[in-house]
Amino acid sequence: MFDRRLVQYFDWGLLGLTSLIAAMGLVALYSAVTAGGPAAERVLFVKQLIWYGVGLAAMIVTFVFSYKSFERWGHMIYLGSVGLLVAVIFFGKYVGGAKRWIALGPASIQPSELAKVAVIIILARVYAKMATTSGFNLRDLVTPAILVLIPFGLIVQQPDLGTAMVVALIAASMTLFVKIQNRTLLTMAIGCGCALPLAWLFALKEYQKQRVLTFLDPERDPLGHGYHIIQSKIAIGSGMFTGKGFLKGTQNTLNFLPEQHTDFIFSVLAEEWGMLGALGLILVFLLILAWGLNIAYGCRDPFGTILCVGVVAMIFWQVFINIGMVMGLLPVVGVTLPFISYGGSSIITMMIGVGILMNVSMRRFLFEQ
Amino acid sequence: MDQYLDTTDADWFKPRLMGVMVVISAAFVVLIVRLLYLQVIEGAEYQRLSAINSIRLQSVDAPRGLIYDRNGRLLVDNRPAFDLSIIPKDAKPVGQTLTMLSRHTRIPLVELEGQLAKYRGRASYKPVPLKSDIGRDLLAAVEVHRFELPGIRVDVRPRRNYLVERSATHALGYLGEISEDELASDVCEDCRGGDYVGKTGLERALEGHMRGKRGGRQVEVNAAGQVVRVLKTVDALPGKNIFLTIDAELQAVAEAQLVGKAGAVVAVDPTNGEILCMASSPTFDQNIFITGVSREAWQQLSSDPYRPFENKAVQAEYPPASTYKIITAIAGLEEGVIDENTTYDCPGHLRFGNRTFRCWRRAGHGTVDVNKALAESCDVFFYHVGTELGIDRLAWYAKACGLGSPTGVGLYPEGRGLVPTAAWKKKRVGVSWQRGETLSVAIGQGYNLTTPIQLAMLTAAVANGGDRLQPSLVKSIKTAEGHLVTQAQRKLVGHLPVNPTNLDLVKHGLWTVVNHTKGTAYKARIEGLEMCGKTGTAQVIGRKPGVNISEEDLAQHLKPHAWFVGYAPAIDPKIAVAVIVENGEHGSSAAAPVVSAVIRHYLLGPVPEVEEGAGVVAAVDAAGATERSN
Known part of the structure; x- marks a missing residue:
């Protein structure tokens, strides 16, 4: 039953890359919670270590059973995940005006994070069965759209717009990857092109428009997001080439950065380690993404390939949105930086994602049997 | 065949994967260029800005x-x-x-x-x-x-x-x-x-x-x-x-009347429920909360037995005493227990079971009909009415008149008062209702509790012909530029449970209280104006049968509270007022003159100061023990 080749083909390279990025993340987090912040925050570093331990276990569980079983159990995983999102409505706890967490003893989990993985698995399962070389037409897309909109809607109402957006982007990326008919794509583009201005003119109220404008242009909110982005840019820019040194970032230690251990952790890293550190981190991310695509490349069945692309999309969009945001390129949305930001659910989800990649990687040669 | 050609296999995805890699690489190039821009090109400027943390927020x-x-x-x-x-x-x-x-x-x-x-x-x-x-x-x-x-x-x-x-x-x-x-x-x-x-x-x-x-x-x-x-x-x-809705001048008049006393004045426009003045005494200067208050001053305020921080107009609950006879009269007339011509004999007391319930006037009132009973505040008449009605029917009328629930004036906290029923007593006290207790309730004593604003609103409802209104303190809200945000509306919450004929009987009684020489508030009448009203004197300590404490022996804080509720003019009333003076002894002497002063100012304008002061003193002096109502 246990094939020795599984050990032989174990993807040590991916494990190495994951360890490297986890180490970088822990160093940045140590700075963020140690320097300047209230003493109570320091415990977050230890908690993050524990989360990484849990994440490692989740990763192992994820690659022990063949990913083929995900295809078989995909609908159950999906239903379980939607069930958790519904449970948030009833048993969730309020933190800062949003209901996103379910308390589990001393810790709490964020079902919306796990929903990302569930959406990846269910879409891979559906698309692997129905993919054709000619691509999807509108009718083909009805079922996948419903499957995505259910968790999407549940996450929007929490509200957690950042995570909802990531779910939508993952789904869109996977769909485009599997291929949509050109004509259908054109129709959808025109449809959106018409709907948006109409919604702007007739459906949105004035305060909603203001919120959208501020979202697109943080400068409109000079006392809130606009200020945060300025401070973040100062932090990153002032790191210059070599950075100010470990624990020496002034923007960080003086608490000029908002959410410095979650959303704005890249700024802490870039301030203290300069371009060498920041560029290094970006390149390690790129390497991981390329590694994931390479695993997809080597995989012989559509389900495995699409699954890997989904995981790659998840990591890519979060990295791109988060780093783009803190550098003032993109709107301010609450999206964590994978492996780096503090947060148990985020770490576990990312480690499960790595587990999926490993799973596909170590079984690519077993397929013919 | 077609089907076969159309299916995808692993090789079909390979060029698409290359495409994904290209897209991801392009996106990362954007990030890297931005990073270089911030750290290399703009780096020195950001370094300068961060050195002194020079960008700050001021609120x-x-x-x-x-x-x-x-x-x-x-x-x-x-x-x-x-x-x-x-x-x-x-x-x-x-x-x-x-x-x-x-x-x-x-x-x-x-x-x-x-x-x-x-x-x-x-x-x-x-x-x-x-x-x-x-x-x-x-x-x-x-x-x-x-x-x-x-x-x-x-x-x-x-x-x-x-x-x-x-x-x-x-x-x-x-x-x-x-x-x-x-x-x-x-x-x-x-x-x-x-x-x-x-x-x-x-x-x-x-x-x-x-x-x-x-x-x-x-x-x-x-x-x-x-x-x-x-x-x-x-x-x-x-x-x-x-x-x-408050009139600052009228407010000052009411407050001047309360100086040195503990109590409250609520005046309301009976046509729309707008509060014209709301005074509570003793008072304090709110500026101390802004500029800072010394420890001694704070202690003195917070330990004052007359509770300066309490808004007595809406928070304090007192037995309504004889002002409650308005409700007992309404209930009796509506339930057919009495009518215009019903009379009882008042020998100064009523034997009930083995207890004797006294009328405030020891000598008795003789033959009393409902008009005289209200005018002279005969207790014995209302003992009879109360007994006939029973506690629960009486309580129903009290509640329908707005007692026992907050008026909704919008101040927090607002007292709700208490309308006792047999079921309430069983539940809260654990003992069954004694029929004798109904007699106390019928004259506004016993477990009865009301707030001054409740009685002001009841009086306003009687005055305007039966419309129970929600009191309001805010006439309008405007933006700083003067645009209207909200405007107070007359808000009807219900009707008094009484038909116009019976209400007119009650109103006539209230007219007689002030305008007949034998009325309990005759001394408080206003020259050139017909005021109507009802006195009340609320016992602070329960009357124990057989124990007689002379008035002089009573400590100041055990003296009865003085009530007066009134409205004017008698026809087409423009103002209704409720006044309580804690330990003021007699409604007729302590509370009625306050109402007169407020009404006179509102309807006739300011009175030369010397005369007004003298008038009040005279009224107090003139009101002897014989003038007091229960």
């Missing part, structure tokens, strides 16, 4: 809405206050700066250092408050020596200012520093620690309207912490202005 408090009386007279505004603070980061060396500051301002160094110590551990670029509201002399001293005092800041903030000292204190309420609980709750969205929010009265009830929206500035400062330039400004949005 600008929004001025709170103003409060006017019904005639547009300003009651509450904001004055500029100067707050002294230090930004430790800019004030280096801090010790030397504080010494200089102490020398120039004569604020003891210990006090300044104490403030700084209180905020130890806080980010050093954040201002630490040193002394608030420093006054113009100190402001001048600081400004003159500006360059010797790096990191010292003076901020101008609006501070609440109650213009008419000790007037309408309880209705207006006061501000206080926001508490932890309030910060955690949703009192307001953008509140911060140190903000002032409404704690009582209208300041609390209208917090959402009067609080504006904080603004702010994004500024660049130099190494000494002085603003070099303002980068962005968000204007503060001032709060909305409130126009009360």
